[in-house]
Amino acid sequence: MGRGPSIEARKNAEDARRGKIFTKIIREISVAARSGGGDPTGNPRLRAAIDKGLSANMSKDVIERAIKKATGELEGVEYEEIRYEGYAPGGVAVIVDCLTDNRVRTVADVRHAFGKFGGNLGTDGSVAFMFRKLGVLSFASGADEERITELAIEGGADDIVVYPEDGAIDVVTAPESFAQVKSAMEAAGFAPDIAEVTMRADNDIAVSGETAQQVAKLLRWLEDMDDVQAVYSNADLGEAAFA
Secondary structure, eight states: OOOOOOHHHHHHHHHHHHHHHHHHHHHHHHHHHHHHOSOGGGOHHHHHHHHHHHHTTOOHHHHHHHHHHHTTSSOOOOOEEEEEEEEEGGGEEEEEEEEESOHHHHHHHHHHHHHHTTOEEOOTTSSGGGEEEEEEEEEOTTSOHHHHHHHHHHHTOSEEEEOTTTOOEEEEEOGGGHHHHHHHHHHTTOOOSEEEEEEEESSOEEOOHHHHHHHHHHHHHHHTSTTEEEEEEOEEOGGGGGO
């Protein structure tokens, strides 16, 4: 049996992964602060981005510096929000949300990714109508379903989804109610394992075999790009999602 990667190699890989996560979060903080101001109490998007940074063990100094750059207190880079839409193999719809300081580079990279894995980039609006924007607070199996449901309803959530296969729970909110519901849950001692404003498809498309593997590779490739903040699809990949 061959020897696995050295401790140094594993550490370098982890540092690189963490660096990519930090890059994406800093860009989100920057855009949120520039568009809605540097005070998170009056800027839900910035509050969510800061929470994401803290959850990823980002220091408060790094967060504050990103906010100051965005609000003009320090010199910084301006990022532009761009959304790309397209199709992966099997007719799977894909949305790619980006924050970039170079639109030409980003569209070239996204187009290359779609072409590399058998998909194609579409026009604005070509797939977005298949998705809904919503807030999701996810709780792992073993959480108190009755109490979470009670708190979610009181907090203004739209729906509670319990997954029978493992007992996990999703509390679903309107985007504008997300921060309010999250705060109410946390105040009652029920911090979600994952909390995000995301896009979910109205209907998923099941793909399998080689098609599913190509779709999974495309989604992972896009997610790994520095300019890409989020990737959404309506693919039901089955085992390919874990391959």
